Amino acid sequence: MVGTQRVAWHARWVLPVVSAPIAHGAVVVQGDRIVWVGTSDQAVADVHERLGHCVLMPGLVNAHAHLELTTLRGFLEGLEFGQWLRTLTEIRARVLSAQDIIDSARLGVSEALLAGITTIADCTASGASLDAMNEAGIRGRVYLETFGPDRSQVAQSMSDLRAGVQALRARANTLVSVGVSPHAPYTVSDALFAAVAEYAAAEQLLVASHVAESTAEVRYVRDGSGPFAERLAARGIAVKGTGESPMALLDRTGLLNERLLCVHAVHASADDLSRVASSGAAIVHCPISNAKLGQGIAPLINMREAGIAVGLGTDSVASNDRMDIIGEARQAVLLQSLQRQTPDALAASDALELATLGGARALRYELLGALAAGYQADLCAFRIDALEAVPVYDPAVLLVHVLGSGRAAALTMVGGRVLVRDGAELNADSGVRDRVGMAAEKVKQFVT
Ligand SMILES: [Zn+2]
Known part of the structure; x- marks a missing residue:
C-alpha cells in the first residue's frame, strides 16, 4: 500500500x-x-x-519495446531485416499461444523492473503486454499495432483496430494507457495511415510508428523498388514510388503531428527533422537495435538541436538482445562520437537525460523523468x-x-x-521462466 x-x-x-x-x-x-x-x-x-x-x-523510461517478443531473444541472429521481420511475425502468429505471448510479456516486464525501468512504451499486436504491465504495477502505454499494405485492407484493419482499442481501454488502469501503432510504411498503405490519423485525432489517442528505419524502407517509399517492393509485388499488391521520404509520407497522410512518436528515424534528412520539429512529433532512438540489425546511426545530435523531444528505446529483445536503458545510453554516446569523430558529441549526463526526462517528454508525460518536488x-x-x-x-x-x-x-x-x-x-511470478522455456522449445522446432 x-x-x-x-x-x-x-x-x-x-x-x-x-x-x-x-x-x-x-x-x-x-x-x-x-x-x-x-x-x-x-x-x-x-x-x-x-x-x-x-x-x-x-526511473528509466524505455520509450520503445515489444514485450510479447521476449521469448524470441537470440533466435533470429544474423537474418536480413525483411526475413527477420517475416520470421518473427510467423512465429508470433503460428507457434506461440496466447498464454505463451502473455508469459513472454511478463518476463519482459520483470527484466525491465530489474533494470530500473519504471515506464515502458510498448508496441503490441496482441495487447497482452497491457495485462502483463497491469499485473506488475509498472507505468506505461501500449500502442496496439495495425497492419495492411494493400488499400483493400483498410476497412478490415480499422474495424479490428477499433475493437482492439475498445477491449484494451476496458482493461487499462491508471498507470497504463492505450495508443495505436500503424506499424511502418512498408506494412501500412497510405490510406490506412490516413484512416488511423483520423481515428487517433477523434479518439485523442497517442500514436507510434516505425519510420525511416532502413535504406530499404526509404527506397520502397521513394522509388517503389527494393526488397519490400519485391515481396509486396509477389503478393499481388500494387507498389508505386511516391518520390518522397518516409517522414514526408507520414506528413502527407496526416499522421505527423504532436500525437506521434516516430520510432527510429535513422534515415531522417535535415528536411525530415525540420518537418518533425514543426509538427511537434517526438522521436525514440534505439541505438543498439539499429546497430545490431545493421540499419545505421540515427542523427541524434541533429534531432536534439532541432528541439525535438527524444527518448531512448530498446526495441524488442529479438533485435537487441537486452532490455537495458543504461546500455542504450552508453551505445548512444559511443555511436554519436564515432559518427561525429569527436569525444564530446554527447555527454554522459545528456545520455541519462535522454534515458529519463527525454523519454518522459517524448511519451507526453508531465512531471515524470526527474527528481523534483511534485x-x-x-x-x-x-x-x-x-x-x-x-x-x-x-x-x-x-x-x-x-x-x-x-x-x-x-x-x-x-x-x-x-x-x-x-x-x-518483490512480486515476481516464479513460474514464468519455466513457461517461457517451454515456449522456446516450440520456437526451436520452427522452420521457415
Ligand atoms: Zn520496434
Whole structure:
C-alpha cells in the first residue's frame, strides 16, 4: 500500500537530472509523489530508508519495446531485416499461444523492473503486454499495432483496430494507457495511415510508428523498388514510388503531428527533422537495435538541436538482445562520437537525460523523468560499491561508462510503490521462466 507518511530515501549520490548531482542526498516521497529533494542531513520525514553506496535517480523510461517478443531473444541472429521481420511475425502468429505471448510479456516486464525501468512504451499486436504491465504495477502505454499494405485492407484493419482499442481501454488502469501503432510504411498503405490519423485525432489517442528505419524502407517509399517492393509485388499488391521520404509520407497522410512518436528515424534528412520539429512529433532512438540489425546511426545530435523531444528505446529483445536503458545510453554516446569523430558529441549526463526526462517528454508525460518536488515518485537506484566504481569524479559518467548495463537495481519504485529491492522483484511470478522455456522449445522446432 502506498501510505501517506513521508519516506526519505537516502543515497551516496542523488541524480535529479534537472539539477546538479547531490553527494549524500535524499529524496522524500509521500504517496505517489516526490515532495522534496536535497542533502541527507536536511531531509525531514517519518521514515528514513538508507540505500547506502548507491546512485539514486529518476526511473528509466524505455520509450520503445515489444514485450510479447521476449521469448524470441537470440533466435533470429544474423537474418536480413525483411526475413527477420517475416520470421518473427510467423512465429508470433503460428507457434506461440496466447498464454505463451502473455508469459513472454511478463518476463519482459520483470527484466525491465530489474533494470530500473519504471515506464515502458510498448508496441503490441496482441495487447497482452497491457495485462502483463497491469499485473506488475509498472507505468506505461501500449500502442496496439495495425497492419495492411494493400488499400483493400483498410476497412478490415480499422474495424479490428477499433475493437482492439475498445477491449484494451476496458482493461487499462491508471498507470497504463492505450495508443495505436500503424506499424511502418512498408506494412501500412497510405490510406490506412490516413484512416488511423483520423481515428487517433477523434479518439485523442497517442500514436507510434516505425519510420525511416532502413535504406530499404526509404527506397520502397521513394522509388517503389527494393526488397519490400519485391515481396509486396509477389503478393499481388500494387507498389508505386511516391518520390518522397518516409517522414514526408507520414506528413502527407496526416499522421505527423504532436500525437506521434516516430520510432527510429535513422534515415531522417535535415528536411525530415525540420518537418518533425514543426509538427511537434517526438522521436525514440534505439541505438543498439539499429546497430545490431545493421540499419545505421540515427542523427541524434541533429534531432536534439532541432528541439525535438527524444527518448531512448530498446526495441524488442529479438533485435537487441537486452532490455537495458543504461546500455542504450552508453551505445548512444559511443555511436554519436564515432559518427561525429569527436569525444564530446554527447555527454554522459545528456545520455541519462535522454534515458529519463527525454523519454518522459517524448511519451507526453508531465512531471515524470526527474527528481523534483511534485514529480511522480518513479525512482531507481544502482549500487556503486564495485571496485571499478572507485573513484567517483562524475556519477553520470560512472553509471553510463563504468558500470554500464547488466546490474540489477537496488531499488525500483513506480508511483511510490517499491517493486524491486536489493536486486529482487518483490512480486515476481516464479513460474514464468519455466513457461517461457517451454515456449522456446516450440520456437526451436520452427522452420521457415
Ligand atoms: Zn520496434
